[in-house]
Amino acid sequence: MRSLARGGLPWLTPGIVFLLLIDLFPLAYAVVISLYSWWLVRPSETHLVWLQNYLALARDPQLVHDTIVSATFMAGAVSLELIAGLLLAVVFAQRARIFDLVRPVILLPLFITPVVSGTMWRLMFHPDLGIVNYYLRRIGMEGPPWLSDPGLAMVALVLLDAWRTIPFMFLVLHAGIVSQPPEFFEAAMVDGASPWQMFWHITLPLLRYIMVVAVLIRAMDAFREFDIFYVLTSGGPGTATETIQMLNYRIFGFGRVGLASALSTLTLVLVAGMSLVLLRLLARESAT
Amino acid sequence: MLSASVKTELQLYIRPPRWFVTPVFDSYRQVLFQVPFLQYFANSLIVAVGTTLGAMVLGALAAYGFSRFAFRGAATVRFLILMTRMVPRIALVVPYFLMMLRLGLLDTYTGLILAYVSFALPFTIWLMIGFFDEVPRDIEEAAFVDGCTRFRAFRDVVLPLAAPGLVVTGIFAFLLSWNEFLFALILSGVHSKTLPVVIAGFNTEVGPLYNEMSAAATLVMIPTVILTLALQRHVVRGLTLGAVKG
Numbered sequence: 263m264r265s266l267a268r269g270g271l272p273w274l275t276p277g278i279v280f281l282l283l284i285d286l287f288p289l290a291y292a293v294v295i296s297l298y299s300w301w302l303v304r305p306s307e308t309h310l311v312w313l314q315n316y317l318a319l320a321r322d323p324q325l326v327h328d329t330i331v332s333a334t335f336m337a338g339a340v341s342l343e344l345i346a347g348l349l350l351a352v353v354f355a356q357r358a359r360i361f362d363l364v365r366p367v368i369l370l371p372l373f374i375t376p377v378v379s380g381t382m383w384r385l386m387f388h389p390d391l392g393i394v395n396y397y398l399r400r401i402g403m404e405g406p407p408w409l410s411d412p413g414l415a416m417v418a419l420v421l422l423d424a425w426r427t428i429p430f431m432f433l434v435l436h437a438g439i440v441s442q443p444p445e446f447f448e449a450a451m452v453d454g455a456s457p458w459q460m461f462w463h464i465t466l467p468l469l470r471y472i473m474v475v476a477v478l479i480r481a482m483d484a485f486r487e488f489d490i491f492y493v494l495t496s497g498g499p500g501t502a503t504e505t506i507q508m509l510n511y512r513i514f515g516f517g518r519v520g521l522a523s524a525l526s527t528l529t530l531v532l533v534a535g536m537s538l539v540l541l542r543l544l545a546r547e548s549a550t
Numbered sequence: 551m552l553s554a555s556v557k558t559e560l561q562l563y564i565r566p567p568r569w570f571v572t573p574v575f576d577s578y579r580q581v582l583f584q585v586p587f588l589q590y591f592a593n594s595l596i597v598a599v600g601t602t603l604g605a606m607v608l609g610a611l612a613a614y615g616f617s618r619f620a621f622r623g624a625a626t627v628r629f630l631i632l633m634t635r636m637v638p639r640i641a642l643v644v645p646y647f648l649m650m651l652r653l654g655l656l657d658t659y660t661g662l663i664l665a666y667v668s669f670a671l672p673f674t675i676w677l678m679i680g681f682f683d684e685v686p687r688d689i690e691e692a693a694f695v696d697g698c699t700r701f702r703a704f705r706d707v708v709l710p711l712a713a714p715g716l717v718v719t720g721i722f723a724f725l726l727s728w729n730e731f732l733f734a735l736i737l738s739g740v741h742s743k744t745l746p747v748v749i750a751g752f753n754t755e756v757g758p759l760y761n762e763m764s765a766a767a768t769l770v771m772i773p774t775v776i777l778t779l780a781l782q783r784h785v786v787r788g789l790t791l792g793a794v795k796g
Binding site: 278373 | 608609611612614615616618619620621624627631633634636637638639640641642643644645646647648649664665667668671672675700725728729731732735736745746749750752760763764767770771774775777778779781782
């Protein structure tokens with residue numbers, strides 16, 4: 263083992279150097295850019311402004327608004343996915359045969375190109391052409407113009423995200439439930455526990471760690487989500503469903519790279535902070 | 551959507567909606583021949599294959615290093631690699647754009663592939679560490695005794711044994727590149743535009759062309775569906791990067 267320790271370097275170097283160059287360097291570069299007033303259209307006027315970009319962002323009410331939108335989407339989508347995923351996982355826990363059959367169908371939404379699913383849903387939510395409103399009309403309700411109402415547009419986004427990623431929650435939690443030792447349940451059965459008691463007192467506590475991990479991964483992804491916003495609502499109507507990511511893209515679209523980088527850096531700090539909190543939680547969970 | 555793609559404009563508006571109509575492949579013909587769709591398809595394919603190869607080679611080397619050599623700080627380095635997955639991609643958009651601009655790599659395959667390999671590499675390394683760990687060391691050591699160098703043992707013994715896992719890893723990397731939108735939107739242009747960008751374009755440029763959009767979207771889905779079905783059993787492990795025992 264000792265002699266092997268030194269031999270590891272040549273194997274690791276290419277990959278790590280690549281990550282340093284293509285991942286870490288741009289991040290550092292973004293921080294540098296964020297200190298400049300830099301407009302792509304007038305590159306000659308680029309000059310150092312230190313923290314002014316950050317101050318401009320701090321004064322912008324749009325950023326507060328977009329942060330709330332991001333948080334709403336994240337909370338709505340992740341909680342819906344967790345509940346639905348858990349339900350499905352419990353339902354399919356003892357039914358391995360059916361699970362094998364449904365798995366391919368369940369997997370698909372997860373891997374379909376997000377832009378494609380967004381397009382599909384846009385068509386479904388179309389006020390006149392969409393099948394959602396068609397069937398609402400059939401049961402005697404006048405379907406709302408989903409994507410041009412601020413609240414409903416958010417509902418549509420959450421539903422789309424849930425449709426795409428409930429399979430993730432389901433599969434991960436299912437794997438967790440299936441690997442739980444049957445002895446506990448047998449013992450509980452002998453003691454005359456009801457299925458609900460077993461779920462509440464055995465399945466859930468044993469599943470906690472996995473649930474925390476799954477929620478962690480999903481929350482991060484939901485926060486970073488960009489594609490479905492771009493395709494389904496483009497942040498609209500107006501800026502009602504504009505997230506921090508969409509705002510960043512919009513600023514970049516104006517060619518204001520300094521300001522965009524400042525927002526990127528803020529996002530990065532925010533995500534790093536969130537990861538740390540979540541990792542703390544995780545460490546505590548695995549300790550117990 | 552499948553049904554929308556084989557309808558005429560008129561049928562699309564008919565109510566009640568008909569799920570099954572005599573398929574008209576006009577929209578497919580239009581998508582395939584009027585838009586340079588095949589070119590875009592090829593773009594997507596080239597970028598995805600390039601990404602897969604790049605991530606697999608770099609990933610396999612690094613993962614083997616982590617799997618077989620113990621050194622101080624290994625756990626920390628592994629963890630830091632995983633953390634790069636958490637970086638919101640939008641934070642990389644501006645610096646990437648400016649870097650590629652300087653390097654003259656905007657609107658090239660190389661520019662996109664470089665970006666995607668860096669996205670794919672962290673999970674490629676993590677997945678492969680798991681797969682290499684499963685290959686028993688005894689077999690390699692037998693190869694050493696027979697006079698193999700470490701690299702030959704890696705290439706001729708370990709890689710073939712870990713092959714099924716590596717295929718799974720490769721599929722994940724391929725799908726990541728195939729589905730990616732944000733960087734494709736920003737780094738690609740007329741020459742290297744990939745399919746997600748094309749589909750999003752149907753939405754905005756000339757008003758939504760629902761038939762063409764559906765036809766194009768259906769065509770994009772074909773490789774995804776095939777690869778997803780191939781992944782099936784390994785999906786949980788890939789999704790959670792070994793954080794959960796799947």
